[in-house]
Amino acid sequence: MNIINKLTLRQLLLNKRRTLVTIIGVIISVAMITAVASLGISFMDMMRRNSISNEGEWHVLYENVNKTQLEAIKNDEETKELILSRGLGYAFLEGSQNDNKPYIFIQEYNEAAFENFPIKLIDGKLPERENEIAISEAIIKNAKVNYKIGDTVTLEIGQRHYQDEDGNDIILSQKDDLRRFNGTIQETLIKEVTKSYTIVGIIENLKWEYSWAPGYNAISYIDENIIKPEEEVNSSVILKNINSKLFKNAENLASQNGIEKVSFNNDLLRCYGVIKDDNLRNMIIVLSIIVTAIIMIGSISLIYNAFAISVSERSRHLGMLSSVGATKKQKRNSVFFEGAVIGIISIPVGIIAGLLGMGITFRFINSMIQGVLGITENLKLVVSPVSILIAIFVSIITILISTYIPAKRASNVSAIDAIRQTQDVKIKGKEVKTSKLTRKIFGIEGELGLKNLKRNKARYRATVFSLIISMILFLAVSYFTSSLKKSLLLTQDGINFDVVVYFNDRDRVKQEEIINKIISLDNISEYNYIYSLDLNSWVKEEFVPDYIKEFQHEALSDGKYPYDISVKALDNEALKVYSEEVGLDFNKLLDVENPSAIVIDTIRYEDGRTNRYIEEKAIKTKIGEKLDLEFYDYEFNERVSVGSLEIAALTDKVPMGISSSIYGAAFNVIISEELFYKIAEANKNVSDNINRILYLKSDNPLILQEGIEEIQKSYVQDEISFYNLHMARQREERMILIMSVFTYAFILLITSICIANIFNTISTSIALRKREFAMLKSVGMTSESFNKMINYESIFYGIKALSYGMPISFFVMFLMYKTLMTNFSFEFEVPWFSVFISIVSVFIIVGSAMIYSSKKVKKENIIDTLKQEII
Incomplete structure (x- = not known):
């Protein structure tokens, strides 16, 4: 050295x-x-x-492939592991205690599927031969027959067939609920094969199955070596190399071998950073x-x-x-x-x-x-x-x-220059000149503070630069994370409930009876029942967005465009909470003599032409305008006026059970229950088209589902129907929560860096000015004047930083916005709250750093400081 x-x-x-x-x-x-x-x-x-x-764990799925196609997939150089699966069909479950699930649904898997699919064994073992079967624990709980490991069961297996109104024969899957009408099953199970199985294990209910699926799960074994040439199976593939080329490779393989349907596990591939959409990849x-x-x-x-x-x-x-x-x-x-x-x-x-x-x-x-x-x-x-x-x-x-x-x-x-430390202060008289206005506004202390800043340009610029960078960092990251969160929301379906219950009987008294029974069940954390009625309205051209005019230009009549209006009514308790959320006086909505409504004017949808997720204003009206409502009576082939509504509030917020995922000239309006029935009673055909739906949130949706099924048994089966969408809601909320955690963690990290940066810069800058402060004190500057000077310097730092930092921050935010718009479409919104926090924080942090640092300087002895610096 x-x-x-x-x-x-x-x-x-x-x-x-x-x-x-x-x-x-x-x-x-x-x-x-x-x-x-x-x-x-x-x-x-x-x-x-x-x-x-x-x-x-799988990456590519080839559906309904035969033996020859399976060999081609297996021999592909990118194939690492082959997972085979097949839905063999349905068989009646002997002694099923659930009228909505009368079947066993038998699925066959190979060993690779047992290893890579989330199949959890409770007792026994997984099937190893084609005559072995593992049944789900739900079968044990819901069948009167006491099934146990070692039992032999003989099942007549077939497919569910249903004839629609046009007489077409439709084969139903696990995605389709049981077809009923007036309590009678309208579908037919057509037997295809009879098989005997030995029960070798009990498994947990499969996670990926729909809660309304009519068949309880049972899994058997499929051996690749004994698949017949004409038989078809689904082939899920784990790839050797996970990169963007896999999409093209898989589609080429399917095309070359006559495989009609190929799909990808996009949720998993995204976690590897592999995305099919080039625009989305470029945006990221x-x-x-x-x-x-x-x-x-x-x-x-x-x-x-x-x-x-x-x-x-x-x-x-x-x-x-x-x-x-x-x-x-x-x-x-x-x-x-x-x-x-x-x-x-x-x-x-x-x-x-x-x-x-x-x-x-x-x-x-x-x-x-x-x-x-x-x-x-x-x-x-x-x-x-x-x-x-x-x-x-x-x-x-x-x-x-x-x-x-x-x-x-x-x-x-x-x-x-280095020994005398004059390199930082090289100025001329004009460079430190200040206006008379400065002294009038800030006094001699303010003028001295401004002269000090001009005199120590290098340190002044370093401090201002540090503030500017910190401001840009904070605002850019705040906008980036909030925009990502909004983009994520646009890709979701907006499911904000766990269970939805439909009432097919129009009897209002019976509906009330059923609702009261359901909401009295345990495990309900929140509920909301909504009346719904589909009406129409004609909206003035000046209030119609351009994108609607483009695809509905032929519908223009008398300077107005037709709109589909979905009128929703909440009960008073829910309506009061919602009206407070949107900033409206609840009592205004209760006045049925002067009917008014909350208009949800923002819609979200995915444009199939461009694959962009879009958020738009469905209507560009204003508060106080009227919506004339009408109902199309198909019986008499005429339009019936049902009154008008005054727009009391415009919002993008939606209550539980309502989604803003709508496409085209349509939007939702929210009114009171009393006003809803006043509108409905205007015409009998109007009231016949009323729908009432109950939405539920639960801390245990599966237990809640069992309770609703018990209530359902007391009524004709098609009077009540329900769907458990807990998994879908959980998936959406999980993604939003993860993004929120990422957002706040990132902002907290950047904020900490910014504060440390500013404190470090200002405290060391003040420390370097010991001789300067000692000289001011030596000529009679009091502690009060010194504090004023420091405070004014803080203000000057803040103003200078804001004058540069804000425009640059807005430019960076807009650059991010334009990048996001390659895959999304929503209005550019300045994060004013973050801007306010940034402005306030600049002055607080600068002031705190200056005060903290100057307190240390005050303790220094004037003579010792002057001697130390000039020796």
Whole structure:
């Protein structure tokens, strides 16, 4: 080690505080890079495990393939493992106690399926021969026959057939519920084969089955070697290489071998970052580049400020080296050596801190996720060697970039200037001149504060730059995460309930009776029953969005366009909660003499032509306008007016049970129950078209389903029908929760970095101005005046930072918005709350940092400080 490096090490040890501040700055930056990388990888790992837990591990599915096609799939170079499955058919379950599930549904799997599909064995073993069967625990609970392991059962297996109104024969699957009318089953089970099985095991109910499926699950074994040439099976494939080429390879294989239907496990493939849609892939790549650039800029800013201040404090030391013959190269290398030493210490600590921080965060997040949704899969800290190497590489590059400018500056400073520390203050009179208005508004303290900032331009710019970067980081990340969350919501179906109950009997008294019985059941956390009536309205052209005019231009009549209006009525308790949520006086909706409604004016849909997810205004009207409603009476082939509604509120919020997933000239309106029946009673044919639906949320939907099934037995079977959509809602809420956790974790991380950056920059900047403050005090500046000057400096810092930071932040947010619009369509919305937080935080953080730092300076002795700086 040469003498220059030895002296550099000694300086680092002698100036422990400055060295520690620099090390902490680099550690924070490295920890941020590591935390973001591990956060993304760990989330993807959890989603991957969750997808496998729910739907099994497979990548491509070829449906209804014969023996020859199966061989082609097996011999494909990309095939790693072949999973065979087949729905053999239905057989009547002897002694079934559930009228909605009279069948056993037999599915056949090979060994690979048992290994890779989420089939959980409770007792016994899984089938190993074609004459063995494992039945679900639901069969044990719901059949009068006491089935047990070792029993032999003979089943007459066939397919469910149903004739529609046109006489077409339809084969029903597990996706189709039992066909009933007036309590009579309208479907027929046509026998195809009789088979005898030995019960060898009991399994849990299969996760992927629909709750309304009419057949209880039983699984048997399928042997690839004995499949006949004419028989067809489904072939799920686990691939060797998971990349974007798999879509084209699979489609080519299907085309070459005459396979008609091929599909992909998109939920699992997304967790590997593999997406079929090129536009979506490009959007993610661009967004990733933007976010990575934001993180890099924040890291470089933080480390640069740390080294810039370090070099500024070391200027006298560098000047002395220059005075005894150190060359420019030696001085420059001294700074690079300092960066290397700091990096060797900080990078390992930063990586450990980032991983440890994420590990602790995940422990808290896991308990929250399990408490909210009961998810069994936990977030686990996944440490990828590649991500660690990337974090190290990025950190090294960041340190090199951050030290280059200070190193260059250090090499160019002359010995005299460095020893006297005059390099930071090179000004002319005009450069520190302030207007008379400044003194009038802020006084002498404000003028001194502004002159100080102008006089120390380098430090002033460093502090303002730090504020600007922090502001851009916070606002850009806030907009990025909120936009991703909104984009995710657009891709969901909007299922905000667990169980939906339909009433096919129009008798209102009977409906009330059934509703009261259902809502008295246990395990109901929230319920909402909604009256629904489909009406029409003609809307003025000026209130119709352009996209509706485009596809309905021929429907224009007398300057108006036709709309489908779905009128929904909530009971008073639910309506009161909802009206408060949208900011409307509940009593206004109860006035049936002056009828009014809440209009849900925003619709969401997927455009089949462009594959874009779109959020649009279905109607661009305003509060106070009228909607004239009419009903088309098919009996008399005429339109019947049923009154008008005043628009009392416009909103995009929807109550439980209502979805804004509508396409075209249509929207929902919400009114009171009393007003609803006043409209309905205007015409008998109108009242005959009323639908009443009950929506339920539950903490145990399967137990609730059993309770509803018991109530259902007391009535004619087709009077009540229901669907348990708990799994679908859970899947949607899980995705939204995961995105929320990612959002808030990312924002918290960035906010912490921003605060640390600003505090570090301002506190060290104040520390470097000890002599300046000592001189002001020596000429009579009081503590009160000093505090005012510091406060005004804080304000000037904040104003300057906002004047640059806000426009740049808006530009970055709009750039992200345009990138997202390749796959989505919604209006650009400025996150005003985040903007407000940013503005307030800038002044609070700057003020706090200035006050905190200046308090330390106040304790310094004036004479000692002046002597120390001029020696």
